[in-house]
Amino acid sequence: MRDLYSQHLVSRARELRRNMTPAERKLWYDALRSHPVKFRRQVPLAGYILDFYAPSVRICIELDGASHDSPEAQAYDRERTRVLEGLGICVVRFRNEEVLEKLPAVLTALDILVKGRQA
Template sequence: MSTQTIALHQKVPEKIIKHSLNNKLEVIHSLEKKLNEKGYHFLQSQTIGRYHFDFFCPNLRIAIEIDGYAHEFTDIYNLDAPKKLFISSLGITVLRFTDHQVLVDMDEILRTIRQQIKSSNTPYVV
């Protein structure tokens, strides 16, 4: 898979948008499979308040978000500020990964999740 950086305010070709959307589903299923294999119990496609997360573990108060290319746009990144404030006020930690990271470095993603679970004060049996 190749990575393409899209300049701000550049019209995004429909082909790239479709590829990203198709990739998103593949990435979510891939991460879900690995989480299940490792015994991590995250709920898929969860809404907290009015914000959507790809995965959420209520017991650990950990949410996982998988970002596509759109999050590289400054406008999109800035729209996440209220979401970050709201979620942190609830005591929820959000782990953010790019779709590319999930596809090429699953081991690092699992290490990050495992480390966050260990550092949380909530007992979790894996």
Template sequence: MPRTRVSFEMRQKARALRVHATKGESLLWYELRDLKSGGIKFRRQCPIGPYIVDFACLAVKLIVEVDGDLHEHEKGKRHDAVRDAYLRSPGFG
């Protein structure tokens, strides 16, 4: 996937998601950011295409999502399937 410019609106939305992180996201971020000393850098609330993923290690194309209640409903599952297919196309896992 070629690198594209992230819109102002998408950057603002990602910033708001970082400020209002869930408890699960905050706890996981506390652990993931410690990996930076070992050379593994994660970004949180990272825009990729039209989506914002919870955590991404771009160097190894790894995405980590913290799913909440919204992902348990049928509409959430359909959205996740479309998003996952989009993200897998450039090789993210």
């Protein structure tokens, strides 16, 4: 997997880590930073920057806001998911509103997914 690391995206990933969206900040500080499975944030991989990635269980969490609603953005997201799933990475998407307003439900869904990937 190390050969899929996208070095040319490192500076952009660092910038995104410094400037997290409110939903990313909430998910990171309220849950993922201390999650039993180690998650990393803004990971450059396979030509993309993954919002959150747990290498041990190969789960990518993407948080989607209004910028993902256009047909072009949805087509891009489908291709990105196809590429990542082709590498054995499970991509799970949550809307920003879900994280901000229904975090316990998001975490329950995430825990079920993690447990299923650990088996």
